Amino acid sequence: MTTPAEKMWHDFTTKNKIEGKTYQTRWFGPQDQPDEINRLNALILSGKKRSTSKPLAYYSAEQEAVPQVGDYFILLNGDMKPIAIIQTVVSELVPFLRISGEHAYNEGEGDLSIEDWRARSLAKFTKLMQKYDTQFTEDKPVVSEVFEVVYSEK
Template sequence: MPPKQVKCQAYWAAFVDSLRGSDPRRTARPDAFGFGGQGEIADKLAALVLAGRKRATASLPAEYTALGEALPKAGDLSIILDGAGDPVAIIERTAVELVPFGAVSAEFAAREGEGDGSLRYWRAAHAWYFGQVCERLGGTLDDTTPVLCQSFKLVWPPAASDAPET
């Protein structure tokens, strides 16, 4: 088993051990990813999650379908990786909405917590990134392109004030 997978399993096991026996999250099967991929961007975005500033993320449905993966939904859990691929947090999606790119709200952009938190910043950064994804998948990005707007909460590591009950 690759060392990164072992680290993720141990991290997940520590989270599960912190939960009550009846907590349905004990049997969840989380995915694991670094926001923005790997390297410096994953480090920066993971730090925003840990600081409580990043509480949302956006992706294109086409990214999942191209990989044969199910679309994320509320209640899904994910292990967040840093730039080196090490686990640093676990998030739980609280809402997932399909929104046209041109209709993403300023409120959502602020929850995503990147840059200056403005919708203008969000649109510029995501037009660049989603444009690359669309090009790689043989499409183009425009204001009607569907975007998965995913809100989440940090569930591990726990803040001192909201540690899971055991």
């Protein structure tokens, strides 16, 4: 039996004549907050959110691979159903305090300024890393990722 994600991937790869590639599923925001996931997806699908970031230590703690250029992800909504496919176009390891204003703007949240991004992200990353008994500080490395929507059913 084919899952909705597998069907979306098949439709995308067939239409674009892509062979030999794989995908992972992904959502933005806490899985137990479907409204937040849907809010972030609306920003992504509108083109306002084109980048994201997470502490490097998060990937180690979760034993999750750091997104690489060319990676495909099936974007899931708050009900964990596929809504689009995104592809990583930039993935860089950057110290927190060196994240650019352009990256902050492209995250598409808050007032889009680097100052607002730093305040929100420092609070978010600190809380996130406490789950892993790890302290996040402004000198820690962050994975800075830029992605694009390459397929959407809308």
